[in-house]
Amino acid sequence: MLRIVESVARLQSFSRAADEVCLSVAAVSAAVARAEQDIGLELFERSTRSVRLTPLGDHFLPRIRLVLTQYDGLVGDFSETVKHRRGKVVVGCLASIAVRVMPAAIARCRRQHPDIEVRIRDAEAAAVYEEVAATGTDFAIVGAFKRRPELRFEPFFHDPMVLICPSGSPLAKRRRVGMAQLAGEDFVSMSAETGVRAVLDQRLGPLHERLKIAHEATQLSSVIGMVEAGLGISLVPRLAVPHFLPPTLSAVPVTPVIKRPIGLLRRRDRPLSPAAQAFFACVREAFDDVRAGT
Numbered sequence: 001m002l003r004i005v006e007s008v009a010r011l012q013s014f015s016r017a018a019d020e021v022c023l024s025v026a027a028v029s030a031a032v033a034r035a036e037q038d039i040g041l042e043l044f045e046r047s048t049r050s051v052r053l054t055p056l057g058d059h060f061l062p063r064i065r066l067v068l069t070q071y072d073g074l075v076g077d078f079s080e081t082v083k084h085r086r087g088k089v090v091v092g093c094l095a096s097i098a099v100r101v102m103p104a105a106i107a108r109c110r111r112q113h114p115d116i117e118v119r120i121r122d123a124e125a126a127a128v129y130e131e132v133a134a135t136g137t138d139f140a141i142v143g144a145f146k147r148r149p150e151l152r153f154e155p156f157f158h159d160p161m162v163l164i165c166p167s168g169s170p171l172a173k174r175r176r177v178g179m180a181q182l183a184g185e186d187f188v189s190m191s192a193e194t195g196v197r198a199v200l201d202q203r204l205g206p207l208h209e210r211l212k213i214a215h216e217a218t219q220l221s222s223v224i225g226m227v228e229a230g231l232g233i234s235l236v237p238r239l240a241v242p243h244f245l246p247p248t249l250s251a252v253p254v255t256p257v258i259k260r261p262i263g264l265l266r267r268r269d270r271p272l273s274p275a276a277q278a279f280f281a282c283v284r285e286a287f288d289d290v291r292a293g294t
Contacts, residue, residue: 087275092140125195143195155263172250186232
C-alpha cells in the first residue's frame, strides 16, 4: 500500500502509478483511500486534471520512502542469505562424530559456502539432546537416544559396533567375535546417560545381566584408554575407533551385528535455516565418504 502511495506522489497521476505497479486505476485509487483511512488524514488533493500531495502528505512522504527503503533492504538481505547461504550455524554432536566426521564436513562447507560460520558443541547424548530442546543449537548429529515429543530424530547412517580388546587377547585373533564369547571378560562400559549404552541395552538387554561390567566411563576416549591399560574389553562404535589404532589394541567385528543409528536431531517446531540446511548437506556428504571408505 505504501509503495502505491509513493508511486502516485512521485508520478502525480493515478493512471501512471497504476501502470507502474501493474494494477488497475480503480485498485490504485482504492489503495490510496485505504491508506488515508488508516492514517486518518488526506494525503492527496485531487482534481480532474491533477493529483498532488497535501502539506501533511508532503511532510510524511520522506518517512514513507524511508520505510520502503528499509523494507527493500531487508528483503534483499533475506534473498542474499538464501541464495548465498550466509550465517552462523551451531551444531551439537557426539564426541566420536566431532573427531571423525565433522572436520571433513566443515572443510567441505568452507569450500562450498565460505560465508557460513560453523560452531560445534560436542558432548554425550543426554547433553546434546538438552541443547537441541533448549534451542541452544540449530540441530545436532547424534545417535538414537531417548524419544522426546518436541524433538524429531531422522536417521541417515548406521554405525556398527566393534570389539576393542588388547592385541594379546585370544579374542583379537578372531575374524569375528560372538556375544557369548565375551562372557566372563572384564567389560569397560559406557555410562547409562550415553547413546552407546542405550543401543547396547536395547539390543542385548541390560548389560549387567550379560556382561561383567568392571568399569564405566562417559567418554569413548576414556573407555578406549581403559582397554589400552588392560582393564578390560569394550564394544564401541566404529566411528569411535581412532584412524591409527595403537598396536596394543585390536578392533574386531562382532556377531550379531549391532549398529548405532546416527541421524539429524532438531526441534519439530523449528525449521532449519538456509545456512543450517547447507551445512547439513555437507554433513551428509561427509558420512557418504565414510560409508564408501574414503
